[in-house]
Amino acid sequence: MSVPPVRANERVPGWDGTPLAVDIHLPPPHTWPVPAVVTRTPYGRSGHLAEGGGWRRRGFAYVVQDVRGRYxxxxxxxxxxxxxxxxxxxxxxxxxxxxxDGRLVTYGGSYAGHTAWALAAERPDAVRAVVSMGPSMALGRTKFERSGILRLAEHAAWWLERADGRTSREGLTAHVFKECPDLLDHLPVMELSDRLGAHLPGWAQVIRDGPDHRAEGPELAELERLPAAALHIGGWYDLLVDEVLEHFHRAGAALDPRPSRALVIGPWGHDLAYAPGTRIGDREHGTASRIDLGALQVGWLSRVLDDGGRGSSEAEVFTVGTNRWWTGPSWPPPASDAVWHAHPDGKLAPRPPLTGGEARFGYDPADPYPSRQPGVDRAPLAARGDAVRFTSAPLHDPITIAGRPVVVLDATTSAPATDWIVRWSEVTADGRWFELAHASLDTGRTRTPGPHSIELGPVAVTVPAGSRLQLEVTSSDFPRLARSLGTAEDRCTGTAYAVAEQTVRTRPVDGTRLILPRTTYEEPTE
Incomplete structure (x- = not known):
């Protein structure tokens, strides 16, 4: 008699006895006992049927649970x-x-990445491995920049489709904003939930709690003591790539020997390599960018479960520009600083200017500098005057940058507080502008005089000969980020705004500059 491949809608008590729904995908009984791959998701366990079949065929049990109060x-x-x-x-x-067989593997991405680490922290003796894909570890860490600025568009989209309900509302964001594209222009930001067309009582509390609100996930010290092997997967175009890298460097770091760890980062967004195509926006990454993540995960798990998960460290990172994969024991590789200085005439050069200067622009919260999707050509924004740009001559030789660039910004504002948005881009030989890394600074939070040292997001990129480097400074990235109002009012509760005059200074010594971690990769793998 055949055995059904899945036991659907089982009920397992939560910590307080609340029944929680579970589907269990099991390989044939003659293979038992087997390790179990476990996913706990708020997005509906039925979306994992194909995944469950894949794990089952490879000799694993796959267990997927709807978290409390969902589905x-x-x-x-x-x-x-x-x-x-x-x-x-x-x-x-x-x-x-x-x-x-007593061996558990916690597995998940985004919110399910959080639940994977939370379970591993609670049962460290049972969880032998964690497969973590772009984990969203807390509202304060996902809905806000490292600078503390609210990621307005992301917060609105997630709350519209995911939160304050038993099921997700797939497609609602696109439907709402197609009809009302200017909804996020409304002030105050705190009242936006009343205008988005859904009952969202939790919207405002996230903003009140702010970026420093603590979640119940593992603290950094707890993460460093976890004995599980870990596979960390992320995408260069995913806003959660920072979490991937922090977990890769932190998980198990306090143990000797350290648990096995592996890092895979490709030219992907939040859907990773599961999204179709090889293009992000206007940027093509070639067929090498599409890899079989399922086979990679199974192969890695087979190794670490067999060897006890101790000792190995490996990184496989896609280098944008070469469209090849680099492999090594860790990431980033050794690098040396390549410093590019802003000049008064708008040039960006390896040598500092001989004289100082100032570049000014006006910041108007009523017409904020607009956001663009990842990978989209930014050249159409060249006509906007609310930015300062410093651009290099065409490169004679390609340069490879791996790590976190830093912008040292010497700038002042006429406003009580302002935002500085700094962006490093490649200007291609045919005139397209591709953002390579960016960051933000809220002077209302830092409350320190400049110059400001602003760490950009992580990159692995080769800029070819013939392209130019560009450093751009603006004061908004809207609607991706909630805009500064140019007044003493809080950006999320205020309604009054004022135009500010922004000044970026160039100097022969310690002026505005871009610091790039330049590396010489050995010949990368295809």
Whole structure:
């Protein structure tokens, strides 16, 4: 008699007895006991049917659970609460099943990445490995920049489609903004939930809690003591790539020997290599950018589960521009600083200017400098005057940058507080502008005089000969970021705004400059 491949809609008690829905995909009984791959998701376990079949065919059990209060699970979902306790309760139940060999692998991306780490922290003796893909570890860490500025568009989209409900509302964001493209222009930001067309009581609390609000996920010290091997997967165009790299460097770091770890970062957005195509925006990355993540995960797990998950470290990183993969024991590789100085005439050069100067622009919150999607050609923004740009001569030789660039910004404002948005771009020989890295600074939070040292996002990129480097300074990135109002009012509760005059200074010594971690990769793998 054949055995069904999945036991659907099982009920497993959470930490307080609340019934939570689970699907269990099992390989044939003659293969038992087997390790179990575990996903806990707020986005509907039925979306993992094909995934469950894949794990089953490869000799693993696959267990996927709707988190508390979502889809078929009882209770009320409060994001980032109850996940540690409910994850521990599921682990304890799994370890008692006749098909379990006692080895658990926590697996997930985005919010399910958080639940994977939360379960691993609660049951470190049972969780042998974590497969973490762009983990969203807390509202304060996902909905705000490292500078503390609210990621307005992301917050609106996620809350519209995901939060304050038992099920997701797929496609609602595109539907709403197609009809009302200027919705995010409304002030105050705190009241936007009343205008988005959905009942969203949790919208404002995230803003009140702010970027420093603590979630129940593992603290950094706890992460460093986790004994599980870990596979960290991310995308250069995903806003959560910072979390991927921090977890790669932190997880298990306090243990000797350290658990096995691996890093894979490709030219992908939040959907990673599961999204179709090889292009992000206007930038093409070639067929090498599409890899079989499922086969990679299975191969890695087979190795670390067999060897006990100790000792190895490997990184596989796609270098934008070469469209090739680089491999090594860790990332970033050794690098030396290549400093490019801003000059009064708008040039960016390896040598500092002989004389100082100032470049000015006006910042008008009523007409903020606009955002662009990742990978999109930014050259159409050249006509805007609310930015200062410094551009190099065409490069004679290609340069490879791996790590985090830094912008030292010497700038002042007429406003009580302002934002500085700094962006490093490649200007191609045919005139397209491609952002390579960016960052933001809120002077209202830093409250320190300049010059400001602003660390940009991580990159692995080769800029070819013939292209030029560009450093751009603006004061908004709207609607990606909630705009500064140019007044003493808080950006999320205020309604009054004022035009500010912004000044960027160039100097022979310690002036505005771009510091690039330049490396010489050995010949990368194809």
């Amino acid at each position: 078929d699970s009882d209770g009320t979902w409060v994001p980032y609460r109850n996940e540690r306790g409910d994850g521990a309760a599921l682990a304890d139940w799994l370890l008692k099943q006749p098909w379990s």
